[in-house]
Amino acid sequence: MNALAALRTLVAATGLSLGAMLLPARCPAAETPTIEQWDVFEIELKGPSEGNPFVDVRFTAAFTNGTKTIEVPGFYDGDGVYRLRFMPEQTGSWRYETRSNRWPLTGKMGSFTVVPATGRNHGPVRVHNTYHFAYADGTPFKPLGTTSYSWAHRTDALEEQTLKTLAGAPFNKLRMAVFPQAHGIKTMPPPRWPFAGTPPHDWDFTRFNPDFFRHLEKRIAQLRELGIECDLILFHPYDDDQDWGFETMDPATDDRYLRYIVARLSAYRNIWWSMGNEYDFLRTKTEADWDRYFQVVQQSDPYGHLRSIHNGRLIYNNTHPWVTHASIQNGMATEDPGRAELYRDVYRKPVVYDELKYEGNHNLRWAQLSGQELVHRFWCCTVAGTYGGHSEYFENPEDLVWLGQGGVLHGESPARLAFLKKILDEAPAGGIDPIDKWQDPRIGGKAGEYYLVYFGRETPKSWPFKLYRDGLVDGMQFRIEVIDAWNMTTSPLEGVFVTKRKDRYFFADKDGRAVALPDKPYQALRIRYVGGAVAGDAQKAPVEP
């Protein structure tokens, strides 16, 4: 039983507010409950069930640690039960007081203690170093995402299989949708629906279906336990001919839905908000609608989880301050690092190519990539200082496709992406950036310390050791490994390469050594500083384009 479940059980058993209770498993001697930083502290209260509590009842709480006060929204969970979830971002003592327009829900007070996080708990992911990400505790987060839109709208057996697949896969971020999609609907109808009513479209949009959201939360919590960030898609255009009506709700319904899901889920540290998938294909909405959705979510979420929006053919204005990072669909842009890096400069934010096309054998060209091509694109993204996104679509008589339904993976890419992930994990904590921006986009890294050179479809027989001047002085020693991105081999070269200034722009090896390369595509070099002269001696390069 996890901490959240334990708290819930105690509250249910006693009918008391949490503030008066202990959490024995974690804090046997304390007088207040104890919770880990960035875990979920939940308040459960009984309240009115008459009328329509989803729209009639306001329920919030103010949490304070004495220096900071945070207003947190609660929500109605059906059957007269109200919940409120809080994700403490600071350790120490916290107290709270509820506020509601209903007497049973207002003025409830309590306190609890927040202790440091342990194990896999590093807090929520934030933007770090402009183009990259890190967990709240400073641990680097290097996204290696996949997509399975409807995996959490399937049978328990299939969902458990998906979780098992994820546990053995390299992915640390999963894009998934709140609303089901039409694909696969005939063989796999969704067992639950987000609103009260009867499918396909007899909904009471003023009443949510708590069972639907409890199930969604359970799956998101399981992703959290696997160390996987949930990039949750709030709207999408995939009703197709089902006419469920989730694409055409009125603005008040859209906003109530957003506030409800944010109230339920923002205390889950692994949540990212994706406003829409292929947002521009949802032609029932205007760009002003999307601006508003961002703002509603930003205002409702006390923790500022990451916010993005994913394009079809029309890229949203990701320079808006409410967008934390660019979530791009443009496969062509990831065929070449020189393309992939361009969005960095215009957004000055992390760029995640969540859809660089998918591995598969679909008849539509967005899902026809070979494993080699998908892996190639990930490498292009990597040396360009951006991040790729995986999924796959292998035709299946029952529409059992990873992109839509989860299940198992069939492609050749995941093993190679696991290999890439290991390289990313060993790369500088601050992330990989282009070394010689707008000049040689094949080289990313951290000047003077770490270089990743990716030759892509080129098949050079050798590479003259030559590095751009930033961070370099004469006499620095580097070790080089030749990497085969597809065959997953890493071959260290003998000896060290030693820098010597070659011309205004570059340093070469002092003995003019070059690196021999096999006559094959998808080769890379990892070049790491191992000693000799110190980079700090490097002159500041003059500013020039």
Place this chain on the structure above:
Amino acid sequence: MNALAALRTLVAATGLSLGAMLLPARCPAAETPTIEQWDVFEIELKGPSEGNPFVDVRFTAAFTNGTKTIEVPGFYDGDGVYRLRFMPEQTGSWRYETRSNRWPLTGKMGSFTVVPATGRNHGPVRVHNTYHFAYADGTPFKPLGTTSYSWAHRTDALEEQTLKTLAGAPFNKLRMAVFPQAHGIKTMPPPRWPFAGTPPHDWDFTRFNPDFFRHLEKRIAQLRELGIECDLILFHPYDDDQDWGFETMDPATDDRYLRYIVARLSAYRNIWWSMGNEYDFLRTKTEADWDRYFQVVQQSDPYGHLRSIHNGRLIYNNTHPWVTHASIQNGMATEDPGRAELYRDVYRKPVVYDELKYEGNHNLRWAQLSGQELVHRFWCCTVAGTYGGHSEYFENPEDLVWLGQGGVLHGESPARLAFLKKILDEAPAGGIDPIDKWQDPRIGGKAGEYYLVYFGRETPKSWPFKLYRDGLVDGMQFRIEVIDAWNMTTSPLEGVFVTKRKDRYFFADKDGRAVALPDKPYQALRIRYVGGAVAGDAQKAPVEP
């Protein structure tokens, strides 16, 4: 004598306000002066010269044609002379009345008649069709620009030579700076300075030097007569070690300078405003300063001339509403149409690569392009639906370099750019756009009507006739020419190619014909619809990425 000069002469001779006068050369029988639409109507008045008229005197006029009223700023031109220039955008009768905080300048009224433009006068250039430009009268404007920062700060002989060079060159836009630059300063000191005072830095920043601006205007008017748009750079970081102080003026001085130059020049229809060149290298200013400059110019300019800003390494947020088009420096982005097109989607505005690096033999790598490489980049820009910008830097003992000083051109590219310009002039009026965006960036044009395929550094031996489905049905006939972009040849192929649907995405030739190509780089195809089935029959393609 041009219209402006004639008006000035009459005003000077009679001492009357213009409203009471005729312009006999243009309108012998009328009772009011006559001017062409988008020409300069100038009011000249005598007023106070005591104190500091540049800061003490407000002087404006309201112009109306009965339905539209436009407030126009005037300016002090020294020696007690005040001028106010108006560019009428509608034909018909106009009248005006001046307003000032000085009696001799206020309440002056007049009227005049605006007749349709003639000859080369098509009005100012505007954004057209999202990614392109057109003159106010609807005539397409396809930028083919060059840069000569300081050409108007040189000797009369050199400036006349530059104008002669431009008259024989293909360029229809010239980037030039208001402030001189340090380059070439030793052999060619600027003959005039923008402020009263003594060089190098004993300036009275509250007093402009009218002679400096009159000279600048003369040169800009000469560009106008040549059909060349003046992309005027308002700030730049090229003082170098001269310490003139134009890079470090205080905000009030910056703003007064901007208002003064806009008042003097906004009636010139060929003016574009470039806020800064390599703006981010001007590290005495903040991004908020640049935002403000844009806004000052936008508010002061009654005609909304085009506004842009040119980057060094940090790209300005060109999504701001006050930016009309992106003026980009990024040579790497223009090596490949797949790179070049990416900025279009993020800005949804015209993209002009004003600096794609320069042809030359400089020791710095921003001016080392071969003519072939520069021309190649222009072609990449073209098929990507964007525009390139030329300049050259050939080392010269007297620093006589086109980029800085003008003079004559030495490079191999201008002749090839003239060839490209002819192709652009014959292309669809609405501009060239990517045909199969994010899929095959080598092909630009207008679906169903016109295709330009550019193979760049590739040397294919043949190209199977294959066009993306948009705008196509079976039975459409196309003629094809093979173009050698470097050798400037156009070779029409025999017969016509006839479309037949090949698969979900493409049409091929009905007999499976391919186009034979020479085994050389820099080849292109021009494919034009010549008859057969009608494009309007084409089915609307489903929306998909």
